[in-house]
Amino acid sequence: MYMLLQISESKNGLVSGTHVQWCCSSTLEEAAKRARATEAANSNRIEVAVVEGLYDPYCFGKLYQNLKRLDL
Incomplete structure (x- = not known):
């Protein structure tokens, strides 16, 4: 399961932020597409x-x- 996270801080490939959406039964590619669409x-x-x-x-x-x- 993947989570879309609204980034408040990003450093060295690690992110901090708040929940936007869950991506259940999705591939990483589908979750990345949802992130870009969001x-x-x-x-x-x-x-x-x-x-x-x-x-x-x-x-x-x-x-x-x-x-x-x-998703990088």
Whole structure:
């Protein structure tokens, strides 16, 4: 399972940010396409990364820190 993360900080291939969307039953390529589409839908004012994640029902508004970015 992948998670789309709105990046607040990026350093050395690690990202920190907040949850945007879960990508269940998706390949990494499909998740990356969703990330780019999310950026485009927000007029490219946000940067979105694909990270690996386990489902967390309390993800909204939670700050995730130092996760490996997979879509580069």
